[in-house]
Amino acid sequence: MVRKMGVYAVLAFCLYGLFFYWYLFYFADASLPFEYQGSKADPSTFLNGRELDLSGEYSKIRNLLFFLSTPFEWLFYFLILLFGFSKAFKRWADQSAKYKMLRMPIYLIWLSLFAFLATFPLSYISYSLSRTYHISTQTFTSWMKDELIDFWINYATWLIIVPVLYWLMKKSKKRWWLYGWLLSVPFTLFMMFLQPVVIDPLYNDFYPLQNKELETKILTLAEKADIPAKNVFEVNMADKTNALNAYVTGIGSNARIVLWDTTLNRLNDNQILFIMAHEMCHYVEKHIYFGIAGYLLLSLLGLYLTYKIMNWAVRKWGKELKIDDVRDIRSLPLFFMILSMLLFAASPLTNLASRYEETRADKYAIEMTKNPEAAISSFQELTRSGLSEVNPPFLVKIFRYTHPSMLDRISMLEEYEIKHRNQ
Template structure:
C-alpha cells in the first residue's frame, strides 16, 4: 500500500507537470489582443525582435518552474512521511538529547536540511535561468549566501513556532488552531516591524538616497500627499540583478520607501517620481495594514482547515504515514504540506486583492504626477529589464501576478493620456 501510494503521488506530479508544460508552451496565447495592437501597451512598439523572443522564452520556462516548485514541495513532505523519514528524524532526535526542546530543534534541523537538499536543484535551475537571460548578475557565491541566510532564517522562525504549536496541540487538541492564531497576531506584527531594519539588511546594503536633488523632489511629493517622510532609502541591487523595483516595507516607525539602485540608474527623475507616487499610495491608503488584516483572517481559516485535514488524514492514513497522533512532532511534514496546499489554493484570491491595490496605486500616482509619458515609459522599461510578459496566460495571472499585467497598466495610462490630452 505504501509503495503504491508513493507511485501514485509521483505519477500525479508528473501528469501535473506535463499539463502545465502543454498549457504554457502549446496552448496559452500571450499575444496582445487585436484592439491593443499598435498601442503603447503592445510590446512590439517598445521592444526589439530579440527582446520579444527572449521575453517569450524566459517567461514560459520561469512560469513552468513556478508551477512545478510548490507541488514538488508537497510531494517531498508526502514521501518523507510515507517512507518513514519523519519517524527516523524523531528517533535520531530522541536519542541525541533528553531535553524536549533540544529534541525538537534536532528534528527540525534534519527536516529542514533534507528539504533544502530536495528543493535545491529547482532553485538552482531558476537562478541559472535568470543568469542565462541576463536578469541576474549575482555570482554563485553570493546567491549561495542568500540561500543559506534563507535556510537559517526559516529554521530560526520555525524553531520559535513549532515548539509552541505542538505544546498547544497537547494542551488543547480541539482549540490549538485558535490559540495558535491568536499568538500569531503579535508575532506577525513584530516580524513586519523588524523586516526593514533587521532582516532585509542581511541580504543587501541600505542607505539614504544619495541623489539629494531627487530626494528633495520625492520628499516634496510626500509632503503633497501628507506623508511624514524624512528619508528615501536606496538598496544596492546592481550586483545581483538587472531588474528594476521599488517598494514600501515595514510598519510604524520602521516603515520605509525603498528604491533599488538599478531603478535609479535606468530611469529618469520623472519616471522615478511616478513610481514613488505609486508607492506613496500604499502608505496613504494603508494598503499594508489592510494586507495584514487580510492575511490574519486567511490564516485563521487556514489553521482551522489544517486542523480538520490533519485529523482526517491521521484517522484515515495514519498507519501508512507513520503517524499515530497529530500531536506527535512526526506529523510536522503533514502540517507543512497541508498549509502549503491551502496557501497555493488561496493565491488567486490574495493576488486579486493585491492587484486591486496596485491598480489603485497606479491611478493615484498618475493623478498626482499627471505625467503619462513618464508613467508609460517607466512601465515599458520595467518590462524590458525583467523580460516580463505584457499579457500573461490566465493561469499565470491568477496564481503568480500580485500586480496587474503590463497590458492593463499601460492601457489604463494611455486612456488617461487620451482623456487629458487637451486639458
C-alpha cells in the same frame, strides 16, 4: 499500500507537470488582442525582435518552474511521511539529545536540511535561468549566501513557532488552532516591524538616497500627499540583478520607501517620481495594514482547515503515514504540506486583492504626477529589464501576478493620456 501511494503521488506530479508544460508552451496564447496592437502597451513598439523572443522564452520557462516548485514541496513532504523519514528524524533526535528540550530543534534541523537539499535543484535551475537571460548578475557565491540566509531565517522562525504549536496541541486538542492564531497576531506584527531593520539588511546594504536633488523632489511629493516622510532609502541591487523595483516595507516607525539602485540608474527623475507616487499611495490608503488584516483573517481560516484536514488524514491514513497522533512531532511534514496547499489554493484571491491595490496605486500616481509619458515609459523599461510578459496567460495571471499585467497598466495610462490630451 505504501509503495502504491508513493507511485500514485509521483505519477500525479508528473501528469500535473505535463499539463502545465502543454498549457504554457502549446495552449496558452500570450499575444495581444487586436485592439491593443500598435498601442504603447504593444511590446513590439518598445522591445526589439531579440528582446521579444527572449521575453517569450524566459517567461514560459520561469512560469513552468513556478507551477512545479510548490507541488514538488507537497510531494516531498508526502514521501517523507510515507517512507518513514519523519519517524527516523524523531528517532535520531531522541538518540542524540539527552535533554528533551533539544530534541525538537534537532528534528527540525533534519527536516529543514532534507527539504533544502530536495528543493535545491529547482532553486539552482531558476538561478541559472535568470543568469542565462541576463536578469541576474549575481555570482554563485553571493546567491548561495542568500540561500543559506533563507535557510537559517526559516529555521529560526520555525524553531519559535513549532514548539509553541505542538505544546498547544498537547494542551488543547480541539482549540490549538485558535490559540495558535491568537499568538500569531503579535508575532506577525513584530516580524513586520523587524523586517526593514533586521532581516532585509542581512541580504543587502541599505542607505539614505544619495541623490539629494531627487530626494528633495520625492519629499516634496510626499508633503503634497500629507506623508510625514523624512528619508527615502536605496538598496544596492546592481550586483545581483538587472531588474528594477521599488517598494514599501515595515510598519509603524520602521516603515520605509525603498528604491533599488538599478531603478535609479536606468530611470529618469520623472519616471522615478511616478513610481514613488505609486508607493506613496500604499501608505496613504494604508494598504500594508489592510494586507496584514487580510493575511491574519486567512491564516485563521487556514489554521482551522489545517486542524480539520490533519485529523481526517491521520484517522484515514495514519498507519501509512507513520503517524499515531496529530500531536506527535512526526506529523509536522503533514502540517507543512496542508498549509502549503491551502496557501496555493488561496493565492488567486490574495493576488486579486493585491492587483486591486496596485491598480489604485497606479491611478493615484498618475493623478498626482500628471505625466503619462513618464509613467508609460517607466513601465516599458520595467518590462524590458525583467523580460516580463505584457499579456500573461490566464492561469499565470491569477496564480502568479500580485500586480496588474503590463497590458492593463499601460493601457490604463494611455487612456488617461488620450483623455487629458483632448481636454
